[in-house]
Amino acid sequence: MKMAAHDQREVSSEEESAAGDLRRGPWTMEEDLLLVNYITANGEGRWNALARCAGLKRTGKSCRLRWLNYLRPDLRRGNITAQEQLLILELHSRWGNRWSKIAERLPGRTDNEIKNYWRTRVQKHARQLNCDVNSQQFKDLVRYFWMPRLLERIHSDSSSDVVTAHDGGPPPPPPPLLPAWPVDDMVSLGPADVELSCTTAASSSSLSTDGTRQQLVVSPSPPLTNDGSSYSNNNTLTLCQPPHTEYPSQLGGAETCWSDESLVPGLTGVYADLGMPDLGETMWGAGADDLWYTQIMGL
DNA sequence: AAAAAGCTCAACCGCACGTTA
DNA sequence: CTAACGTGCGGTTGAGCTTTT
Numbered sequence: 001m002k003m004a005a006h007d008q009r010e011v012s013s014e015e016e017s018a019a020g021d022l023r024r025g026p027w028t029m030e031e032d033l034l035l036v037n038y039i040t041a042n043g044e045g046r047w048n049a050l051a052r053c054a055g056l057k058r059t060g061k062s063c064r065l066r067w068l069n070y071l072r073p074d075l076r077r078g079n080i081t082a083q084e085q086l087l088i089l090e091l092h093s094r095w096g097n098r099w100s101k102i103a104e105r106l107p108g109r110t111d112n113e114i115k116n117y118w119r120t121r122v123q124k125h126a127r128q129l130n131c132d133v134n135s136q137q138f139k140d141l142v143r144y145f146w147m148p149r150l151l152e153r154i155h156s157d158s159s160s161d162v163v164t165a166h167d168g169g170p171p172p173p174p175p176p177l178l179p180a181w182p183v184d185d186m187v188s189l190g191p192a193d194v195e196l197s198c199t200t201a202a203s204s205s206s207l208s209t210d211g212t213r214q215q216l217v218v219s220p221s222p223p224l225t226n227d228g229s230s231y232s233n234n235n236t237l238t239l240c241q242p243p244h245t246e247y248p249s250q251l252g253g254a255e256t257c258w259s260d261e262s263l264v265p266g267l268t269g270v271y272a273d274l275g276m277p278d279l280g281e282t283m284w285g286a287g288a289d290d291l292w293y294t295q296i297m298g299l
Numbered sequence: 300a301a302a303a304a305g306c307t308c309a310a311c312c313g314c315a316c317g318t319t320a
Numbered sequence: 321c322t323a324a325c326g327t328g329c330g331g332t333t334g335a336g337c338t339t340t341t
Contacts, residue, residue, distance in 0.1 A: 024310085024311075025309095025310075025311090025335095026309075026310080026335085027309090027310090045326095045327090046326075046327095047326075047327075048325080048326070048327095049326095059311095060326075060327085061311085061312095061326090061327080061328095062310075062311080064327075064328085065309085065310065065311085066309090066310085068328095069308095069309070069310085070309075070310095097329095097330065097331090098329090098330090099329075099330065100328075100329060100330085111328095111329075111330085112308080112309075112310090113308080115330075115331085116307070116308055116309090119331095119332095120306065120307060120308085124306090
């Protein structure tokens with residue numbers, strides 16, 4: 001964890017703004033205490049007056065930002081989880097750069113945090129692919145490669161928790177490829193009127209939230225439609241692959257691939273050029289399980 | 300070991316919009 | 321009606337840290 005800026009340096013007199021004697025730059029611990037104590041006693045709002053009354057030589061804006069992004073008690077710390085990444089990708093595809101709106105769906109996360117995540121992780125990979133982050137190609141990439149990948153990870157993480165809790169025996173076999181998931185697999189997610197689902201010939205899986213209850217539900221699959229490509233209606237994103245796209249698996253049985261040139265024109269070529277494992281590793285913090293892509297892509 | 304490059308994220312900025320006097 | 325003020329948002333910056341060369 002990064003050390004707070006105010007622990008790292010003293011306040012320089014130059015940071016005392018000449019204009020109005022207002023301070024700028026990193027907050028000190030004393031300023032944080034003043035702000036927290038004042039808001040605890042008096043509540044938030046009226047930030048300019050609050051700044052004066054609390055004895056802070058800061059703008060109201062600066063106080064508000066410090067409180068919302070760093071000091072308020074319901075903030076969630078730590079890395080963005082796979083579930084949160086999935087929600088960010090889905091909500092951004094729906095709403096664009098409406099960071100505060102997206103943040104509402106991720107309790108404890110700030111718009112600033114989500115915005116930083118998007119810029120440092122997602123946009124970086126768009127650049128690496130020479131894609132515009134707003135291009136249809138990149139959106140398809142996210143939809144057909146990264147979101148299924150995240151769903152798989154969410155599942156495998158929760159599965160491994162169960163194994164370690166209940167099974168002291170030999171290590172389990174490698175996790176199945178998408179999406180042979182257990183039924184009623186529960187994961188934690190923030191409130192959102194979002195449902196994500198994946199469909200293959202074998203089963204379908206969905207990750208949904210309804211504002212009060214969060215769940216990842218895996219259920220037997222309905223028959224695939226011929227085109228296998230429908231997705232994104234009002235509240236449901238369905239990631240489909242055509243039934244003919246099957247690949248032999250070292251893990252036993254035919255496996256499915258989430259990409260198909262007919263669905264995402266040009267994508268296969270993108271990955272032939274750049275290589276998939278690097279993408280997954282840097283974006284989602286993956287390690288050995290990038291084998292998944294190399295098997296599928298024949299790389 | 301040191302320099303360079305890359306990355307993260309707290310904080311600031313300008314603008315838009317709503318509220319108040 | 322309107323000017324001033326308060327608030328919130330998205331975009332941008334840069335200090336400090338980490339990784340690579």
